[in-house]
Amino acid sequence: MNHINQEQLVDYLHRGLAPEDDAMVHAHLDACAPCRLAYQDEASLSEALRANARNEIRELPSGVVASIWAAIAAARRRESLADRLLTWLRPAVLVPAMAVVVLALLLVPRFAQSPPSQTIDASYYLQDHAALGSTMPFADSDQVPEALENDDEGQTSVVAVMPAVMMADVAP
């Protein structure tokens, strides 16, 4: 086999050869000392170039970074209200937002119309019956007040009652 030329060595180093050519060069380098020496020279040169390139990379000066961010902020301030509105009117934002609004319009009236969870304790009726009946002769004034009686159940019998005299001039 002829020796490997310079072009083939460079391509081999950068994995640019076809698989069969790559296999052939690899086998040749195992068997041919002069070509292997040439390969090592070429590899050393490539590594030296990479090392030099790494050394050339420098951090961007902090003043430059600050000036870039300042320029971005100034650009945002200059953005008009219309531009922002157009941003919100993008279909990706507008469609889900409209869906939420429609859902709310459908559901809110239902909750608004549902009756408040008001009840009147059964104990209120028993107490009011006893109170109004207290004008009857020999009424049972001896009955235990509900507020004391319900100790075991932990139930409170205190209810807010506005008497009739306070309601007389209140429109229904």
Add this chain to the structure above:
Amino acid sequence: MLHRNLRTVFGLLCASLFWIAVAPADNPSLVLQLAMDAPAHVSFVGEVQDLEIGDSKSVATIYRIEHRAPDLTQRWYEAPQALYGDSVISRGNVSYNVDVKRGRVIVNRNDAIDDQVAIADNFGLLTQNYRVFFAPDQTVAGLPARVLFLVNKHTGETTMRVWIDRKTSLVLQKERYASNGSLTSQVRFEQIRYTSAIPAGVFAVPTGLPRSDGQNHALPSNDITAMVKAAGFKARGPSYLPDGFVPVAGDLSDVNGIRTLHLLYSDGIRTASLFQNARGIAANFAGYAPRGVAVGGARGQFVQEGATTLLTWQGSGGLSFTLVGDMSRDELVKIAASV
């Protein structure tokens, strides 16, 4: 002739004087009326046993009582255990429920207690519907007592018996009966001692406990028509009531924001209260064990607390009804079905 006329006049005069002197003692209605007024004149201390008997539940309480005429009373509960130590102090139309377990005092006001006109009217209703007669004397708490039967003129059933102290006219024992004759409640003094030396401090409301307002009942109205008009909704009443029952009072209240009309019907002893609201708000039975019952074509619920029955059902037009009465469930259902 003149002598004979003088003798007649003298005889009539003597008869009149005799009637005036003896009549109150022998007139059962007058004895009953004196008994109603007795607590305003008699002070006493004692122990009372109260028994309320229902179809499925009975309640027995024992309390010590101190009463200073005319209107200071303290009831201090000795039994049942759940009530032990609690007390009710009544000062005129205001009562203080002292709940020692929860450490609080609930203040209730009931102006109806002072409504002497209504009390007199209702006594008239009682004598109109009930025949009152004496039974042989008995002894209660060691004191001789006159026994009076109150018999319903319409049904012939004995509704109440009262034992009245011969000396002070205080009611020493009272029993009420259902229409089938069964006992529904009994209140009796186990001990009693009359004294005018009860210090006012006995009726002092304990300090140091937080007070909260309970129910406040204004003076009820006996103008039922005006009350119904003021309700603000088309109120209904029963077309059936037991014999002798008439509407006697009503009140209109705002209960937890719900305008509630309350009409009281009575025959002088037994009572039935019809509550209604136009919001379709039913009773909250938390703490009770209600059972189902048919009310006409509607489904209702009822509970019994001793001798008192509470029945609720929904009517048409969004009206919600509650009927409370010291009568049997069947009697209440019959009234309810006619509303």
